[in-house]
Amino acid sequence: MDASDTSYKKEPLAGSKYSSPSDVEKPSPHLPTTVDPAPLDIEVTYPEGGRDAWLVVLGAWCGLTSSLGIYNTSGVFEVVISKVILPEASSSTLGWIFSVYAFVNWVCGVQIGPTFDAMGPRALIFAGTICTLIGIFTLSLSTEYYQIFLSFSIMTGIGSSLLLTPSMGCVAHWFMERRGLASGIAFIGGGFGGVLFPLMIQSLLPQVGWGWSIRILGFVLLLLCAISVAFCRSRIPSRKGAETTWRDTLPDYKIFMDGTGAMALTTAGVLLTDLAYFIPITYTPRYYIDRQNLSYDEALTGSSAFAYQLLAILNAASCVGRYVAGDMADRFGRYNTMIVSLFFCTVSILGFWLPDILAPDLDSYALLVVFILLFGFCSGSNVSLTPICLD
Secondary structure, three states: OOHHHHHOEEEEOOOOOOOOHHHHOOOOOOOOOOOOOHHHOOEEEEOOOOHHHHHHHHHHHHHHHHHHHHHOOHHHHHHHHHHHHOOOOOHHHHHHHHHHHHHHHHHOHHHHHHHHHHHOOHHHHHHHHHHHHHHHHHHOOOOOHHHHHHHHHHHHHHHHHHHHHHHHHHHOOOOOOOHHHHHHHHHHHHHHHHHHHHHHHHHHHHHHHHHHHHHHHHHHHHHHHHHHHHHOOOOOOOOOOOOOOHHHHOOOHHHHOOOOOHHHHHHHHHHHHHHHHHHHHHHHHHHHHHHHOOOOHHHHOHHHHHHHHHHHHHHHHHHHHHHHHHHHHHHHOHHHHHHHHHHHHHHHHHHHHHHHHHOOOOOOOHHHHHHHHHHHHHOHHHHHOHHHHOO
């Protein structure tokens, strides 16, 4: 280790039973002399930068572009599925496709998180790559409700979760003081995917149709996932010690029993935030197309271009918001930044989107555009700060 390593930030590993270095030198009478207690008392360092650390951020960026990029493109899928592929299906029936996808995308993290702690990110990201590609390529061939449900809601949802959780977690292994900034940069990938994918699909749909548009998206995801597998890695030893068993990969519900209820309440708040965030992302394009009274066929042509562009604008504003929120979190506190961001998200919905809904005869789209910009910017913290708020 060179001299630059002396600048690392150090923090005792949580769960260590030793309170000082002198304690390590005193052998326990209950342990065999051959047992090395070092794995339980490793002093954790955080590089806070350097080539390896920023390559991990790049890998996480690509992983989050693949997972949250699809999540942020749900509005495009909803328009095509509801208007073209399954025009006879009711809104409530179609709603299950996207609600189950969102549920699977987040709830699988309950198991994936402990597995990441025990195994590291690469195997999980590789599995996520396989599931995502299978889901996307089978979606391109799907014409029936059950086929779309299995390929997108289940398979792509599982794949996105396998990409999302390790990509979030590995950044925290390399940063402490600058964790908010590093996480914000990594999470820009989700917003970037939400800009790139809708515009890409919009331009491809009139030329090659739905099937090949999704297949081309699949090849882009393959490249991004390959970079993520190559660069994402962990560096903090498992808190379970050197001998990790399958039981160590199971969720530990004791984390919610901290005596104050803070962890449980924060987790519930994050869940509600993510659910609220998913609604504008999924239904803004459909809202615009319905307001314009566009036909089924026009959902695939240039007539509906602005609907897809609205989603891209929202995600572009979110990219800026994620970086700003990460930097502000390091300066003023992660919870303070999150609370202010959520307040202005609420203001954007009640002050701009709701009036636009209640006044459908308005010729101007100023209210809708202002809502898209303000909500997109402020909602950037919804994703980028949640992992460090729960840390």
